[in-house]
Amino acid sequence: MIERLAVIGVGLIGGSLARALRGAAMVREIIGYGRSLPNLERARELGVIDGFSPDLGKAVEGADLVFVSVPLGAMRGVFEAIRDRLSPRAILTDGGSVKGSVVADAAAAFGRVPSRLVPGHPIAGTERSGVEASFPELFRHRRVILTPLPETDPQALERVEWMWRTCGAEVSRMSVAHHDEVLAATSHLPHMLAFGLVDALARMDETDEIFRYAAGGFRDFTRIASSNPVMWRDICMANREALSAMLARFGVELADLAEGIRRGDGERLLSIFERAKAARDRYVEGAATHPNAAAPQQE
Ligand SMILES: NC(=O)c1ccc[n+]([C@@H]2O[C@H](COP(=O)([O-])OP(=O)(O)OC[C@H]3O[C@@H](n4cnc5c(N)ncnc54)[C@H](OP(=O)(O)O)[C@@H]3O)[C@@H](O)[C@H]2O)c1
Secondary structure, eight states: OOOEEEEEEEHHHHHHHHHHHTTTTTTTEEEEEEEEEEHHHHHHTTTSOOOSSSSSSHTTOOOOOOESSSOOGHHHHHHHHHTTSOOOOEEEEOOSOOOOHHHHHHHHHSOOOOEEEEEEEEEEEOOOGGGGGGOOOTTTTOEEHHHHHHTTTTHHHHHHHHHHHTOEEEEEEEHHHHHHHHHHHIIIHHHHHHHHHHHHHHHTTTTTHHHHTOOOHHHHHGGGGGGGGHHHHHHHTTTHHHHHHHHHHHHHHHHHHHHHHTTOOOHHHHHHHHHHHHHHHHHHHHTTTTTTTTTTOOO
């Protein structure tokens, strides 16, 4: 049981964690923090949190577990504001989409990485944000990656694993650097393609006509371009090395495709498409056996 959970950033991720833990009757009291009062009041009305404080330090006082789910660009400021207000037994964890930046921000704010910090990332989400978008099943049968460091307290790590399992998630562990490389490929690159494609089309003269004739494939492919721009700006800034490397690799692939088309090299195109189809079919078959296969997934 968590006695007092502080959720810093009661949005999609923080709100969903609060709802899931409450639904599982695994938390006694939930205190929220955010900048906008209406969002916090709404969160309380919805029963997502029991109370809130406009003062970050106060919000974490007496909490045995603190979950930080603000955009990555706000992490360091949050760590600095709570540094001297955390109870010594408090476990600090987060849901940020990039782990290297969170660890660096914590080290800068605390003077070293706190042993009771357990960096984490739920691989779940939707393109919507705010507490209204949160729901208790968001993490059910989804993966959560924890990226403990050598100095991470094993008991804190176990506690955070337990918390996510309570929400129905499958927890795995990997290194910070590996996490950021894998996510650059599987999540950050596809978001760049969706944002880039929609922006390019939106700036063409015939925009209205192009969108009028866009079919289901366009809608499916570009759904993630409706995601929160601030969050994605922060992800790009926080993971720029790994993401730049992925974009460069993908640029080579795209140039290869373009060259095949320019030369009218049907054989080349067919072999690329067959290879891609086989890889995706394998992935979809594997995903279809998963209990949460029908639910939308973001990251
Ligand atoms: N959405 C996804 O698919 C997804 C998936 C996995 C991980 N994540 C990560 O989870 C974190 C939260 O994302 P989310 O989707 O839950 O976003 P969200 O729905 O927009 O919620 C973010 C919350 O943080 C608060 N916030 C924003 N800026 C802040 C600041 N400068 N200082 C303090 N609080 C601030 C917001 O409230 P106020 O505006 O009232 O302050 C809001 O309640 C991000 O680090 C993101 O990378 C997101």
